[in-house]
Amino acid sequence: MPTNKANPYIYFGMTVSICPTCHVTIPGALTERDGKIYMSKSCATHGRFRSIVASDAEWYHAAQKQTSPSLMMKWQTKTEKGCPQDCGACPEHEQNNSVPVIEITNICNLDCPICFADNHHDYVMSDEEMEKCLDILDESGTDVDILVLTGGEPTAHPRLIELIKLCYKRKRIPRVAIATNGILLAKREKLVQELAEVGAYVLFQLDSTDPAKNTVLRGKEMTNYREQALANLEKYNVHTSILMTVIGGLNDDEIGALLEFTLSKKFLRGFEVQTMAYTGTGGRQMKFDPMTRITGTDLIRNIETQTNGLVKMSDFIPMPHPHPNCVAITYVMTMVDGTHMPFLRFTEPAVYRSAIMNQFVAHPDDRHEAVLHQMIDYVYANKDHVEKAQVVLDTLKMLLGELYPPGGETTRAQRISIVERYVKNVFLHNYMDDHSFDAAVLRKCTSMQIIPDGRMIPNCGYRVIHRKTDPRWQKHKKFNPGHGVDGLRRQLVVLD
Numbered sequence: 001m002p003t004n005k006a007n008p009y010i011y012f013g014m015t016v017s018i019c020p021t022c023h024v025t026i027p028g029a030l031t032e033r034d035g036k037i038y039m040s041k042s043c044a045t046h047g048r049f050r051s052i053v054a055s056d057a058e059w060y061h062a063a064q065k066q067t068s069p070s071l072m073m074k075w076q077t078k079t080e081k082g083c084p085q086d087c088g089a090c091p092e093h094e095q096n097n098s099v100p101v102i103e104i105t106n107i108c109n110l111d112c113p114i115c116f117a118d119n120h121h122d123y124v125m126s127d128e129e130m131e132k133c134l135d136i137l138d139e140s141g142t143d144v145d146i147l148v149l150t151g152g153e154p155t156a157h158p159r160l161i162e163l164i165k166l167c168y169k170r171k172r173i174p175r176v177a178i179a180t181n182g183i184l185l186a187k188r189e190k191l192v193q194e195l196a197e198v199g200a201y202v203l204f205q206l207d208s209t210d211p212a213k214n215t216v217l218r219g220k221e222m223t224n225y226r227e228q229a230l231a232n233l234e235k236y237n238v239h240t241s242i243l244m245t246v247i248g249g250l251n252d253d254e255i256g257a258l259l260e261f262t263l264s265k266k267f268l269r270g271f272e273v274q275t276m277a278y279t280g281t282g283g284r285q286m287k288f289d290p291m292t293r294i295t296g297t298d299l300i301r302n303i304e305t306q307t308n309g310l311v312k313m314s315d316f317i318p319m320p321h322p323h324p325n326c327v328a329i330t331y332v333m334t335m336v337d338g339t340h341m342p343f344l345r346f347t348e349p350a351v352y353r354s355a356i357m358n359q360f361v362a363h364p365d366d367r368h369e370a371v372l373h374q375m376i377d378y379v380y381a382n383k384d385h386v387e388k389a390q391v392v393l394d395t396l397k398m399l400l401g402e403l404y405p406p407g408g409e410t411t412r413a414q415r416i417s418i419v420e421r422y423v424k425n426v427f428l429h430n431y432m433d434d435h436s437f438d439a440a441v442l443r444k445c446t447s448m449q450i451i452p453d454g455r456m457i458p459n460c461g462y463r464v465i466h467r468k469t470d471p472r473w474q475k476h477k478k479f480n481p482g483h484g485v486d487g488l489r490r491q492l493v494v495l496d
């Protein structure tokens, strides 16, 4: 008589995903096994697939309860085929576009093996196209936290500064950032000075300080460029955040050291770590095991162990605005004695959540005065339990006095610059790819690509399935082999 065996994967929910091979929409079953979360799915043509989604089921389940209300905006497309094929944004979408992204060129001076774009080195965005993108953003009515210009390599765009100025002309946009590999920031000090003058933010790619690992990730040893670029950014005090992409087993042992480096430098305002998403020209060709790849919860655990508890897992919460699987966040206070302390060590979680609502970059408004008072009251009431309570109190009072001087007023720009001296943000961004793709997550995306054809497409959706529909790339009929197929590097555009 046959005996029933227990299935080790315990089913708890269904979502919508895609076939990693042909990208048709298929259901994805969410399951748990040995404290980890997996998605399994099946395509009629290409068979069954299973991949890890989160390495910590406890964190994952707790995070699902921390959802935020949807912030609506005007949509650009209709609902026809169903999510995720109608991007976007279609009327089913459940958040606004607070971190819009615009690809301003497909020229790049690197050819990274992990590249998630598809660079053919033949496009620079015109001023007219930029105005069109900004019109789309304005017409959507979305609130914007920070607009990110990417590529390719955005510093390769000959009119980068002019494009940033066009963005800042729009009242909706408080900050403009560029995501850069930094090579031209090392070579062109004048460009760094101009970026400082125009008020640009820089997301500075720094994945590893080990030349050998860097070559695996970026195809090149970059130590000298990076040191010079960081020196230039520090000289002109450009608002800079470190942006690290992590591959499990390669550079995941450097997360703590790079976070501590960020905390040690005044001009570095934040640290963003992202899991490797196996999409795009490079990423899709990298060999990896979808069952053991690194996930967002691994990043959080690594930070705790590698900083010896300076920043712990319990200091993070899911970013309230996008889907809770997308981003985990902690804000760290720089204290008057030069040490650092995550805000959640001296703030009630509900107060903390409401204080950082919708903000990828801290910018205090009038309600934060009351929040700071609540924090001060909390520390007084819990003096015996709060670590370094007196230093925390002294710092909070100083911050309060500078931000909201009695009898005086501060402008928004002044408040941002004050808060940046006291607060560093740490984000763990869990980008999706063909294997981990979950449309329930995507429909709460708050970071969308603006395409000059009128659409705003959630970033993970753009990278995984919609890039090929972008009219700007239609002339690229031939598949771009990039790295890894025939071992040949494409001829690079040489920039000096």
Ligand code: SF4
Pocket: 082, 083, 084, 085, 086, 087, 088, 089, 090, 091, 092, 093, 094, 439, 442, 443, 444, 458, 461
């Ligand atoms: S991700 Fe959003 S915009 Fe795209 S199809 Fe789904 S609901 Fe619509």
Ligand code: SF4
Pocket: 322, 323, 326, 327, 429, 430, 431, 432, 441, 442, 444, 445, 446, 447, 458, 459, 460, 461
């Ligand atoms: S880009 Fe991807 S990971 Fe980031 S918020 Fe959007 S759906 Fe989530």
Ligand SMILES: [Zn+2]
Pocket: 019, 020, 021, 022, 023, 024, 043, 044, 045, 046, 047
């Ligand atoms: Zn298929």
